[in-house]
Amino acid sequence: MREYLKFYIDGQWVAPATPKTGxxxxxxxxxxxxxxxxxxxxxVDKAAAAARKAFxxxxxxxxxQRLELLLAIQAEYNRRLPELGEAIMEEMGAPSALAHGFxxxxxxxxxxxxxxxxxxxxxxxxxxxxxxxxxxxxxCALITPWNWxxxxxxxxxxxxxxxxxxxxxxxxxxAPYSAQILAEIIHAAGVPAGVFNMLQGSGAVIGTxxxxxxEVDMISFTGSEGVGVQIAQNAxxxxxxxxxxxxxxxxxxxxxxxxxxKNVAEATAIMMGNSGQTCSAGSRxxxxxxxxxxxxxAASEAANAVTVGDPRGNxxxxxxxxxxxxxxxxxxxxxxxxxxAQLIAGGPGRPEGLNKGWYVxxxxxxxxxxxxxxxxEIFGPVLVIIPYKDVEDxxxxxxxxxxxxxGYVSGEDGETCRAIARRLRAGWIGINGGxxxxxxxxxxxxxxxxxxxxxxxxxxxVEIKSLLGYA
Ligand code: NAP
Ligand code: MG
Numbered sequence: 001m002r003e004y005l006k007f008y009i010d011g012q013w014v015a016p017a018t019p020k021t022g023x024x025x026x027x028x029x030x031x032x033x034x035x036x037x038x039x040x041x042x043x044v045d046k047a048a049a050a051a052r053k054a055f056x057x058x059x060x061x062x063x064x065q066r067l068e069l070l071l072a073i074q075a076e077y078n079r080r081l082p083e084l085g086e087a088i089m090e091e092m093g094a095p096s097a098l099a100h101g102f103x104x105x106x107x108x109x110x111x112x113x114x115x116x117x118x119x120x121x122x123x124x125x126x127x128x129x130x131x132x133x134x135x136x137x138x139x140c141a142l143i144t145p146w147n148w149x150x151x152x153x154x155x156x157x158x159x160x161x162x163x164x165x166x167x168x169x170x171x172x173x174x175a176p177y178s179a180q181i182l183a184e185i186i187h188a189a190g191v192p193a194g195v196f197n198m199l200q201g202s203g204a205v206i207g208t209x210x211x212x213x214x215e216v217d218m219i220s221f222t223g224s225e226g227v228g229v230q231i232a233q234n235a236x237x238x239x240x241x242x243x244x245x246x247x248x249x250x251x252x253x254x255x256x257x258x259x260x261x262k263n264v265a266e267a268t269a270i271m272m273g274n275s276g277q278t279c280s281a282g283s284r285x286x287x288x289x290x291x292x293x294x295x296x297x298a299a300s301e302a303a304n305a306v307t308v309g310d311p312r313g314n315x316x317x318x319x320x321x322x323x324x325x326x327x328x329x330x331x332x333x334x335x336x337x338x339x340x341a342q343l344i345a346g347g348p349g350r351p352e353g354l355n356k357g358w359y360v361x362x363x364x365x366x367x368x369x370x371x372x373x374x375x376x377e378i379f380g381p382v383l384v385i386i387p388y389k390d391v392e393d394x395x396x397x398x399x400x401x402x403x404x405x406x407g408y409v410s411g412e413d414g415e416t417c418r419a420i421a422r423r424l425r426a427g428w429i430g431i432n433g434g435x436x437x438x439x440x441x442x443x444x445x446x447x448x449x450x451x452x453x454x455x456x457x458x459x460x461x462v463e464i465k466s467l468l469g470y471a
Contacts, residue, residue, distance in 0.1 A: 002034030002090075004176065007043060007200065008183040010050035011193025017042035022173060027093040027319040028311050028357045034090075036176045039201035044168070044209035047197040051139040051166040052215045054194030059136045059164040063118060066162055070115050072189035073158075077111060080185055084150060087177035089311045092146050093318040093358070094274060096311055106151035107182075110453070113437040114158035117455050121162075131470035134462045136164035137241065138217030141210035143203070143231070145223040146175035146321055147277040147379075153179050155441075155452045156220045157186070161196065163461040168216070169198040170206050174321055203227060211235045220460060221245065222279075225446055243450030243460045245279070245442060247377040248405030251398035252282030253388075253420060255411025256291055261298040263410040266433075268302035268383055272362045275320045276381035280406035280428055280441075284374060286394050289387040296344050296366060299385060303345035303362040306381075309354065319358040320380055326358040329380030332373055333363055341367035341384070369397045377403070391420065399425045404444030406430070427451070 005021065006013040016037045026033040077084075084107070085100030094103055125132045140160050144152040153169060160167050171179030183198040199206060207227070210216055211234035221231050222245040232242045252267045254260060267285055276283070287295040309315035320326050333348050346363030363382045367374050374384050388394040398407060407424035409417045410432050421429045427442045440456035442448055450460055 001032070002177060004180045004200070005035065005037045007037065007039060007047070008187060008196070008198040009043070009047045010053075010197065011187070011191075014046075016040065016199075017046070024091065024174070024176060025322065026090055027321050030323070030356055030358070034177065036173070036180075036200045038173075039199045039206050041205065041209040043199050043201070044206060044213060047168045047199055048139060048213050048215040050194035050197055051168055054192060055136075055138060055166045058166055058192060058195045061164060063121075063123070066164065067115065067118055069189060069191060070111065070118065070158065070162060073186055074111050074115065076185040076189045077108065080181060081108075084178055084181055087181055088149060088175075091175035091177045092149060092321045093311050095315055095318045097314075098274065099311065103148060103150055106148060107154040109437045110151070110154040111158050113454055114162045117159075117458055118162040121455065121458060126471065129469055129471040131467040133465045133467060135465055137461055137463045138165060139215055140165045140167040140461060141213070141216045141219045142167055142169045143207050143210065143219065143221045143223065144169070144171055144179070146172035147274065147279070149175040149178045150182070152222050153182055155457060156222075157182070157196065159452075159457045160220075160461045161191075163458055165218075165461045166195045167197065168210060169196070170203070170210060171198070171200060173200070173202055176200050207231065208234060211240075212238065214238055216240060218461065219243065220450065228448065241460075244448035245450050245452060246405070246446060246448040247379070248279050248281070248403045248443065248447050249284060249375065249377050249401050250280060250282050250403070250406040250408065250426065251284045251286050251401070251424070252408040253286045253394050253398060253410070254295070255409070255413065255416060256288040257412040259410070259412055260291055261294055264295050264298035265302040267408070267410065268299045268364065269306065271383045272303065272306045272317055272381045275317055275360065277320060277325075277379055282406070282408045283378065283383060284369070284398075284401075285383055285385045286388050286397055287385060289389055292366070292385075292387050295385055299364050299383065300345040303364045303383070306362040308351045308359055308362065310357075317362065317381065320360055321358070323358060325379065326360065329360050329378060329382065332376070332378045332380070332382060336365045336367065336371070336373040336382075336384075339367070339371045339373065341365040341371055341373060344385075346381075369400055375401070391416070395420060395423045399423075402446045405442075405447035
């Protein structure tokens, strides 16, 4: 049993203003795996005051001083990799290899990237007689979801630290452990008091208190569209900058060529990774109408080959994060059947032999782009295949979505892939499996307004000042 009853505020581990705890459930066993404290607005006041007090000196530190802190964090982070992997496995049910691999690795990647970007970042530039100066925006509230817990926290915390901001991190109740360890890491690395603060609790209480707080200058939020809108509304009266990384229903276009079956199989397997709980997942697989039968064969085989089971065992897919998410996904699967979509793999209920834990069958439908299961984000291991007539039609289906977070194109003809990629109205387009920590991650349309990762992730935490007549 884990017990994390203290918050990290002003360089100290402190008890909440009013004692209150919440259980954390292991989604693989449905049993309580630990307890956290649930904070109140009084704790937010304390954290915000600490962050405000620390801002004048932290914002005046040199690039070298902040680099030194990030390098010290890196040493601590590397020391605690196994613990982080265990925590992620337990809090959100990622299979061991994934938790210890990509989950923890995304944190390492963002840390290394923040170090590289900070080394080169142009805090000042001269334009004629004018000096443009980039300054830290101030006290930042970082509100994160449970699906890639270490990714979501590190992609915010490290750029904010690197720029010279102070911050309050609010991790998700469903997956609070890895953030607690991250706070221990940052403390052990010697962060000055008040620069980094972390408190646990519900979004309704802590999130709202942060969104409305007069001492908070900026909010970086990753999560659902509805909560993103609410935060923006709550933040409006105090004119905060609100950076939103929201949901998606991203298209994955497969071209008609010799690699077709392999590309379909790959896209299907990727979709089932992390139990489909990835905001940028390619959840709409667009295939040529003339190859639909080949696509059905390749996708159903790939989905059926995904082994599902205990995160501690050797399975490709673990459970989804919670009973709530399980129920939502089941409703979508039933909705797909009711709308007349063709079910070609998986379906309702748990996979055979699994009677406990929030396990979902890797599920694939064939449908059209106007169905609910093709339009709404399911956030589970459910792929929809949508046939297209020609490239023109593929692009139009791909862009016919309220979301615009990501898009993918796979095919042998690089020129066609690149041309399609340019026409997709989304922020993160993977061509034949391309991936880069120095890319800029974020959405068009209802997928948000922010950009994280790499240098663009730094801009969210920056105010721009013009010194006119400087020269
Ligand atoms: P969520 O319900 O929006 O929660 C995200 C975070 O916001 C949690 O920490 C939550 O606290 C907090 N929160 C809830 N209500 C709040 C409020 N009124 N004010 C302030 N904060 C509040 O999202 P989720 O269910 O955890 O995650 C799934 C969604 O996130 C999906 O839509 C997915 O696409 C999106 N997502 C997007 C990205 C991206 O980068 N674009 C990445 C990952 C996930 P609690 O602890 O109380 O839940
Ligand atoms: Mg939620």
